[in-house]
Amino acid sequence: MSKATLFDSRIKKYAYREASEIYRDIGASPDGLPIEQIEAMREKYGVNGFTERKNDTTMQRLRRAFINPFNVILFVLGIVSLVTDVFVASNFARNATTAIIIFSMILISGVIRLIQELRAKSAAAQIDRLIHESVTVRRDGELMEIPTEELVVGDLVLFSAGDRVPADIRLTKITDLFISQAAITGESAILEKSCRKLSYGEQETLTQLENLAFMATTVISGKGEGIVLAVGKDTLYGSFTKPDSDDKNSFQKGANSIAWVMLRFMAVLVPIVFVLLGITGGKLLESFAFALSVAVGLMPEMLPMVITACLAKGSLAISKKQTIIKDINAMQGFGSMDVLCMDKTGTLTNESILLEYYMDILGNENTEVLDLAYLNSSYHSGVRNTIDNAILACKTMPGCETHYTDLLAQYQKADEIPFDYARKFVSTLVRDSDGECQLIMKGDIGHIVSRCSHVEYRGEILPIEKDGMQSVSSVVDDMLQDGMKVIAIARKNVGHQSKITPVDEFNMTLVGYLSFFDAPKQTAKESVAALKRLKVTPKILTGDQAAIAVSVCRRVGISAEEILTGAELDEMTDSELSTAVEKIHVFAELTPGQKVRLVSALQENGHSVGFMGDGINDIPAMNEADVGISVDTAVDAAKDAADVVLLQKDLNVLEQGILEGRKTFTNMLKYIKITASSNFGNIFAIVCASAFLPFLPMTSIQILLLNLLYDILCIVLPWDNVDEEEILSPRDWSGKTLGRFMMSFGPISSLFDIATFLFLYYFLCPMLCGGATYLNITDPSLQLQYVSLFQTGWFLESMWTQVLILHFLRTPKVPFMQSRSSTPVICITLAGIVAFTAITFTSGASLFGLTKLPLWYFAFLLIVALVYMLLTTVAKYFYKKKYHELI
Numbered sequence: 070m071s072k073a074t075l076f077d078s079r080i081k082k083y084a085y086r087e088a089s090e091i092y093r094d095i096g097a098s099p100d101g102l103p104i105e106q107i108e109a110m111r112e113k114y115g116v117n118g119f120t121e122r123k124n125d126t127t128m129q130r131l132r133r134a135f136i137n138p139f140n141v142i143l144f145v146l147g148i149v150s151l152v153t154d155v156f157v158a159s160n161f162a163r164n165a166t167t168a169i170i171i172f173s174m175i176l177i178s179g180v181i182r183l184i185q186e187l188r189a190k191s192a193a194a195q196i197d198r199l200i201h202e203s204v205t206v207r208r209d210g211e212l213m214e215i216p217t218e219e220l221v222v223g224d225l226v227l228f229s230a231g232d233r234v235p236a237d238i239r240l241t242k243i244t245d246l247f248i249s250q251a252a253i254t255g256e257s258a259i260l261e262k263s264c265r266k267l268s269y270g271e272q273e274t275l276t277q278l279e280n281l282a283f284m285a286t287t288v289i290s291g292k293g294e295g296i297v298l299a300v301g302k303d304t305l306y307g308s309f310t311k312p313d314s315d316d317k318n319s320f321q322k323g324a325n326s327i328a329w330v331m332l333r334f335m336a337v338l339v340p341i342v343f344v345l346l347g348i349t350g351g352k353l354l355e356s357f358a359f360a361l362s363v364a365v366g367l368m369p370e371m372l373p374m375v376i377t378a379c380l381a382k383g384s385l386a387i388s389k390k391q392t393i394i395k396d397i398n399a400m401q402g403f404g405s406m407d408v409l410c411m412d413k414t415g416t417l418t419n420e421s422i423l424l425e426y427y428m429d430i431l432g433n434e435n436t437e438v439l440d441l442a443y444l445n446s447s448y449h450s451g452v453r454n455t456i457d458n459a460i461l462a463c464k465t466m467p468g469c470e471t472h473y474t475d476l477l478a479q480y481q482k483a484d485e486i487p488f489d490y491a492r493k494f495v496s497t498l499v500r501d502s503d504g505e506c507q508l509i510m511k512g513d514i515g516h517i518v519s520r521c522s523h524v525e526y527r528g529e530i531l532p533i534e535k536d537g538m539q540s541v542s543s544v545v546d547d548m549l550q551d552g553m554k555v556i557a558i559a560r561k562n563v564g565h566q567s568k569i570t571p572v573d574e575f576n577m578t579l580v581g582y583l584s585f586f587d588a589p590k591q592t593a594k595e596s597v598a599a600l601k602r603l604k605v606t607p608k609i610l611t612g613d614q615a616a617i618a619v620s621v622c623r624r625v626g627i628s629a630e631e632i633l634t635g636a637e638l639d640e641m642t643d644s645e646l647s648t649a650v651e652k653i654h655v656f657a658e659l660t661p662g663q664k665v666r667l668v669s670a671l672q673e674n675g676h677s678v679g680f681m682g683d684g685i686n687d688i689p690a691m692n693e694a695d696v697g698i699s700v701d702t703a704v705d706a707a708k709d710a711a712d713v714v715l716l717q718k719d720l721n722v723l724e725q726g727i728l729e730g731r732k733t734f735t736n737m738l739k740y741i742k743i744t745a746s747s748n749f750g751n752i753f754a755i756v757c758a759s760a761f762l763p764f765l766p767m768t769s770i771q772i773l774l775l776n777l778l779y780d781i782l783c784i785v786l787p788w789d790n791v792d793e794e795e796i797l798s799p800r801d802w803s804g805k806t807l808g809r810f811m812m813s814f815g816p817i818s819s820l821f822d823i824a825t826f827l828f829l830y831y832f833l834c835p836m837l838c839g840g841a842t843y844l845n846i847t848d849p850s851l852q853l854q855y856v857s858l859f860q861t862g863w864f865l866e867s868m869w870t871q872v873l874i875l876h877f878l879r880t881p882k883v884p885f886m887q888s889r890s891s892t893p894v895i896c897i898t899l900a901g902i903v904a905f906t907a908i909t910f911t912s913g914a915s916l917f918g919l920t921k922l923p924l925w926y927f928a929f930l931l932i933v934a935l936v937y938m939l940l941t942t943v944a945k946y947f948y949k950k951k952y953h954e955l956i
């Protein structure tokens with residue numbers, strides 16, 4: 070039986086039972102669960118979350134910090150070294166230093182990672198406090214607010230318009246409850262829900278069962294109450310969202326592609342080293358250990374740690390800039406986003422709109438139109454948006470204090486059909502004191518007019534004639550072109566009929582219009598310019614009329630020469646759309662589904678797309694986009710669905726977030742590229758050297774030590790400065806450019822390694838060992854000294870150049886003069902060079918097979934370092950010229 074059918078049978082049965090039976094079955098009661106039973110229910114049915122992270126045990130955290138592919142390789146290496154150097158070695162040759170270094174590498178990277186995670190967790194806790202995702206439940210007979218993830222099976226939940234359903238629920242009580250299931254079925258139609266027991270004859274699929282509400286669906290209007298049947302991964306939504314496989318994970322994909330590049334280099338280099346050593350007569354186990362340390366030397370072991378640190382630091386920095394990153398992986402979206410889609414109201418225009426005119430069909434002021442709109446806005450139980458708020462605000466107009474209260478007393482609500490972004494209007498049925506009912510419809514002009522057969526003018530009801538409609542639309546057109554938002558009001562008497570269905574919404578009488586002032590924000594023009602400077606193309610995806618969208622876009626500097634409406638979009642094939650989305654920046658009269666289609670068309674074209682919105686209509690597009698952005702004032706469901714929440718709906722805030730995201734990414738890429746290329750350079754030189762050296766150019770323990778020291782220095786990289794020019798365009802997060810970077814800069818470092826190696830072999834070592842080169846020396850102790858001098862010389866050269874090159878490759882500019890690393894980076898790297906050089910002068914040096922070198926060698930080192938830096942600067946110039954970027 071498939072997972073889905075299993076799931077079906079488990080939850081579906083409750084649709085056909087009375088509430089009382091369900092309470093008994095699950096062990097709940099109509100008063101809600103007793104507090105002491107909550108834990109037991111959680112034990113039995115699980116938690117309401119998808120990632121274990123929320124309820125981490127120390128074990129899980131430790132496991133994540135310590136177990137990763139890099140550490141596994143290190144561990145194998147540690148064991149090999151334990152076996153060869155300690156267990157099977159003779160008493161005399163027993164030496165555990167290699168094993169100790171390897172295990173301390175594992176320990177250090179793990180502990181740092183653990184600390185980072187704990188810090189990130191406390192940051193996340195702060196963030197949770199800022200954006201409350203809470204639900205109302207009835208427990209022990211009392212209503213209380215709890216965080217969504219504390220919900221358990223058996224809880225009684227209450228929700229209303231604008232909420233996201235927090236779990237899978239069997240409804241027990243509803244008032245005009247309408248739900249959009251787009252998030253799980255993809256269908257934009259809005260369904261009316263009920264709480265009656267269904268009978269088995271009605272063969273329906275799970276999502277069609279009207280007395281069930283599913284996790285992640287959106288309450289469009291009305292209220293509901295119900296028993297939680299399934300939570301977290303056991304919900305229908307949970308059954309098809311596997312934690313790590315959703316397409317939001319381009320971050321993970323990027324990390325993987327980087328790991329692959331590294332693996333390919335290893336796959337080539339390591340066997341070569343092994344074979345070369347074998348040919349030159351090394352011992353099998355020793356050669357194996359050496360080849361493995363080469364592998365470790367090549368790996369950026371600290372990658373997981375640097376990534377966690379960078380992301381944690383970045384999201385903390387962003388949160389100080391009024392932006393909350395809910396999902397840390399969404400930082401990637403922020404760094405790489407090159408198209409930002411947004412709706413109009415509240416982003417480009419002010420958050421609230423003002424009611425300006427209320428008029429009959431020919432444009433004369435008419436209070437009856439406003440009264441009808443007021444009744445409609447007061448009585449529909451959907452989410453009140455800016456339009457409703459503007460209409461309801463008229464009760465505070467001077468002289469109207471009692472008028473609107475009287476009006477509500479005079480007309481009672483009888484029924485409604487909620488607002489729906491596909492139909493773009495809302496209908497309410499009101500009953501006067503005589504029991505006569507009238508249907509009031511308000512919404513988009515086009516959609517309303519298409520349902521009208523008559524117009525009302527000065528009390529007379531006239532059939533619509535063609536030219537009559539033209540003079541009507543000219544009234545509206547002028548206002549739209551001025552950037553006003555206009556909606557239409559229509560009505561119909563339906564006698565004593567007390568319920569309405571969509572069939573009743575025809576043959577309406579058009580009464581008039583309301584127009585609103587939807588003024589662009591003062592800062593909008595500037596912010597749009599800033600986005601363009603950051604190479605993020607702004608695109609407007611609005612459900613509103615084309616004319617107003619054009620007017621607003623002109624005023625804020627978005628090109629509106631060409632515009633595409635929802636209707637035109639539906640006519641297009643995918644390939645036509647793919648070219649259209651590139652050159653058009655304004656899309657109007659869209660349904661939520663069309664917004665999704667546009668976002669995915671942009672993604673198909675290779676863009677990294679952000680979507681910023683605040684309404685229920687924006688949720689599907691936010692889910693589709695690489696990064697969904699919402700604002701603190703948005704409806705709860707939109708905030709829940711977003712990856713990023715801005716505490717102010719202002720494009721300026723977003724600009725700061727984008728910059729911070731790119732900065733984070735640049736620092737991560739810096740670590741990866743520089744480390745990988747200099748490691749590659751070193752290892753490549755070692756390979757060349759092992760081909761004809763009669764001894765190991767560096768012992769495996771030295772390679773590891775070098776690597777460990779270097780990695781410790783890299784811990785400060787997340788705190789490095791980033792050049793302003795570097796973050797002016799979106800960052801690509803993938804292994805695509807890693808290979809070419811390694812191939813361009815790695816060999817330069819090998820060149821100097823080999824020069825040093827020749828200098829050591831033919832000049833320094835013979836000079837200090839009686840004038841002969843290694844092969845001509847017969848005294849074993851002199852041979853040992855020769856090797857040790859050679860290896861120390863190379864160790865120091867590698868370390869110096871590897872650390873210095875960090876400062877040269879981190880920026881395309883001239884280091885220290887045009888672009889300075891941050892103070893911690895400068896201090897730590899300098900301290901590192903001094904400390905590690907000092908090690909070779911201590912007595913402990915012999916533990917690692919290192920020894921003291923004459924001071925004049927450092928003069929040589931200085932020259933090598935200088936020439937190396939010079940050559941790198943030249944290479945950097947050409948690289949930048951060719952590829953237009955460095956990091």
Ligand SMILES: Nc1ncnc2c1ncn2[C@@H]1O[C@H](COP(=O)(O)OP(=O)(O)OP(=O)(O)O)[C@@H](O)[C@H]1O
Nearest residue numbers: 412413414456457493511512513611612613614684
């Ligand atoms: N509460 C409402 N009552 C009646 N009609 C409404 C209501 N809300 C929206 N509409 C109609 O639906 C159309 C689309 O809604 P809306 O403008 O909110 O879409 P949007 O895509 O969020 O656009 P934006 O936020 O950019 O203005 C509106 O132009 C209006 O005609």
Ligand SMILES: [Mg+2]
Nearest residue numbers: 412414683684
């Ligand atoms: Mg909107």
